[in-house]
Amino acid sequence: MARGKRRKLKLLAETVTGDETTAAEDGNERLELQTWSDLPVELLDLIMSGLPPGDNIRASVVCKRWHKVAVSLRALYQSPWLMYFPKGGNLCELYDPSGRKIYPLELPELRGSRVCYTKDGWLLLYRPRNNSVFFLNPFTREMISLPNFQLTAQGVAFSCAPTSTDCVVFTLTQDGPLGVTISTCHPGESEWTTVDHPSRLPFVSSFWDKVVFCNGAFYCLSLTGWVGVYYLPTQYWKVLAVSPPRFPDNFFAKHWWKGKYMTENNGNVLLIFASNSENPVVYKLDRSALEWKELVTLHGVTMFVSFLSSHSGIGLPGITANSVYFPKVRFFGKRCISYSLDDYRYYPRNQQYNWSEEDPFESIWIQPPQDLLTDLDSGVGLGPRFSQMEFAPSTEV
Template identity: 55%
Template sequence: MAGRKRRKMKSLAATAPNNGAASSEEREESDEQNSLFRVPVDILEQILCRLNLKENILASAVCKQWLAAAISVRVANKPPWLMFFPKFGDLVEFYDPSVRQTYSVELPELRGSRLCYAKDGWLLLYKPRSLRVFFFNPYTKDVINLPGLELTYQIVAFSAAPTSPDCIVFTVKHVSPTLVAISTCKPGATEWTTANYQNRLPFVSSIWNKLVFCNGLFYCLSLTGWLGVYDPEEHTWLVRVVPPPRCPENFFVKNWWKGKFMAEHNGDIYVIYTCSTANPVVYKLDQINKIWVEMQTLGGLTLFASFLSSQARTDILGVMRNSIYFSKVRFYGRRCISYSLDKNRYYPRKQCYDWGEQDPFESIWIDAPPDLSAFA
């Protein structure tokens, strides 16, 4: 009798649910799945250190081990610095917005020069008296000369550092509303190449145009918001049938054309419209649907806007994310102002800003130096 009860209880135990306890097969499957993420720490760090900031953050969500490794190799790069040209003398100032620190250095090499563009730590400059065009690295003092060219009302940009074989210098000016003259040059060339191109749509150029290099193409935003595109490989120019970004309410006031900025990042193009009586409006170009889409958030992006060239960065951590930093100079002792899309407000707070009162050649954003030895 006792034996039958024991056999019956054993039978019931075999058929009863396990109340959450995993079967041996399930445990083996789970262990096998977890083992996929059990990479030796040194190897895991070597893998994660090759990711950009956004990819690093995504990888940190896999498990606790990956989180610890991702944080250990996560590097937030320095934001660009704001460089100020003096009206007189040779003392150039650099402002680090992350720590609100100013550095000064004598750069007599820049005397009589005009700022044109900045990229990859290099400046493109122009001397109006001698028509000299040249690259200058303010940290190493390296100079790379280009053939002379008269730059009047046209804007200038370059695709990569002048030490790169991919460097192309580009400038455009309108001859008439339906005709533009485009000049290009590479470091080491003996002259500029200039050609005229017809427009299907009116395109008016000035120093207030905006110019970026993105995915092998130069994009130029005209005075009235039309987008011209130049392909340096195919030597083609086209004014795209993309309606200009919609201007904010009350945008068309005095000096309205000076409150526009354009930047590129990872294949995307952004345009920032500002107005003295309204908050900034940011648009991103939808290349497929050929429209400008208004952005309610930057998704962690940080924009650094100046009249001659602007930057967009995703590798900036902390309160600087999802913000726009403008090269508005010397306001109440500060070297720039910022606008937070999270808080919908300017810092420092002010009722309005007159973007037209600033000299466009006075300041520009440039990559931060690798160290402070240049200012020793």
């Protein structure tokens, strides 16, 4: 009886050992069959978010899973490009600061036109000869016309892409010491709506005003630093009781109409002053405290500033965070001038921006389409009007 029991236990032990051995072999076999394409999506996101655009494109051809992750990140994290307007003819240039490449582009639509503003990849243009106002997408060549309107000394902006039903074009001019004239128009309307609004506080308006759309309202920075807000839902105008921020020393003596920029990020209005004599100063508008708060960090945000309109972004491949990118390229396209709030200095070294020598109307930052880098890499759908000149990355520090 005992002998039979011991024999059964031995057979049971052998069976268990055999099962464990088989399980171990199966596990090893599964490990051997795993490849780089089996990486979890979360890990792929982490890896590819740190890749520059060129490596992102190369990684996207490894397999279908890698392609899906790479393209999604490419769409989310595409930095603005700097667009240089032609001084003659139709040829302009687009500079990609992340890939450090220049793309010449033929745009005959720019001839005789003045660029007023850009947002969501669209340009707002004005032709003084016949007072025509229209949108242009330089990447698709699509045009959307607005009713004729005389844009002389106005601050001008629009809320979103003109293909959206929410798009509103906004202009502002001064109407006496305590009043402004605001004109608005939706794409598809037959005429502009113009209304005079009183101001309880003085608002000195001019062509040099900065206008940005944020949280359903247009924020306007006057010549002397006061902020006016036009609330779209109620069509109400108000000058905020917010004292102007501190200007750099001698700012108005040399740079009263240059070196002043405003943009929006995550529902916040950001303002920057830059001069030759001091490092740039960045402020955030605190609506609750009714004051401008100076920022020592942008918390990962990068600002792309130009005279006509400015942009911001976060987590952009090939772009330095906590920095301000200016509309000037050095070393034959290798480096865009930027200022780091972390390092308290300009990059490249000894390339501080000289505001008094630059033409503020020669360039503007514009957001390219999400799939543009993919199309350029494959050469699909762009034709002879869009070519590429590539430069090696700079080692300047």
